[in-house]
Amino acid sequence: xxGVTQTPKFxxxxxxxxxxxxxxxxxxxxxMYWYRQDPGMGLxxxxxxxxxGITDKGEVPNGYNVSRSTTEDFPLRLELAAPxxxxxxxxxxxxxxxxxxxxxxxxxxxxxxVL
Amino acid sequence: GQQLNQSPQSMFIQEGEDVSMNxxxxxxxxxxxxxxxxxxxxxxxxxxxxxxxxxTSNGRLTAQFGITRKDSFLNISASIPSDVGIYFxxxxxxxxNTPLVFGKGTRLSVIA
Numbered sequence: 001x002x003g004v005t006q007t008p009k010f011x012x013x014x015x016x017x018x019x020x021x022x023x024x025x026x027x028x029x030x031x032m033y034w035y036r037q038d039p040g041m042g043l044x045x046x047x048x049x050x051x052x053g054i055t056d057k058g059e060v061p062n063g064y065n066v067s068r069s070t071t072e073d074f075p076l077r078l079e080l081a082a083p084x085x086x087x088x089x090x091x092x093x094x095x096x097x098x099x100x101x102x103x104x105x106x107x108x109x110x111x112x113x114v115l
Numbered sequence: 116g117q118q119l120n121q122s123p124q125s126m127f128i129q130e131g132e133d134v135s136m137n138x139x140x141x142x143x144x145x146x147x148x149x150x151x152x153x154x155x156x157x158x159x160x161x162x163x164x165x166x167x168x169x170x171t172s173n174g175r176l177t178a179q180f181g182i183t184r185k186d187s188f189l190n191i192s193a194s195i196p197s198d199v200g201i202y203f204x205x206x207x208x209x210x211x212n213t214p215l216v217f218g219k220g221t222r223l224s225v226i227a
Binding site: 004031033040041042043045048058090092102103104105106107108109 | 219
């Protein structure tokens with residue numbers, strides 16, 4: 001039972017570098033999300049997707065890009081890393097039906113440090 | 116946009132004590148959910164509530180969907196050390212593709 005898998009778990013970047021956080025889910029969920037969690041803080045939505053080929057901005061999208069070419073994968077790209085992007089990133093997925101809403105399944109997180 | 120006010124922000128309790136935390140909003144939500152995040156891991160769903168007034172239990176956890184649809188509470192009875200973590204409330208409006216709104220979390224510490 002893999003669920004939501006994120007890679008890498010840890011990464012240190014230099015300012016200005018680029019990288020992609022990978023996320024894949026094997027539950028055939030239609031919705032996928034990227035959140036960031038700063039130390040001692042709650043979850044802030046970066047981007048989300050309601051299905052393959054469809055993405056939408058969340059609360060804090062600046063500095064990030066996403067794509068959803070398949071149902072399973074939802075990578076998050078940082079183009080020019082900045083210290084303000086130091087955070088723990090969580091990918092999540094959910095299956096929305098007429099009777100089930102909001103039951104998100106989260107990955108274990110990717111801890112990113114930008115120096 | 117919608118905001119959820121979760122309180123308390125943190126709690127220190129003795130093992131065996133009961134715990135209560137709540138979440139309020141100025142907006143009406145059609146779904147309330149409670150998640151728990153263990154240290155170093157992603158949040159895990161504890162309880163989902165879909166109906167105003169609904170009271171649902173999951174072991175020692177009990178959550179209620181407020182009758183006004185603007186609040187929810189979570190109670191933990193007879194706390195144990197593994198209850199340590201951050202508890203998040205979340206709400207959703209069933210309109211279009213509106214994602215969940217999360218509270219800022221209640222950090223629970225249990226003293227043995």
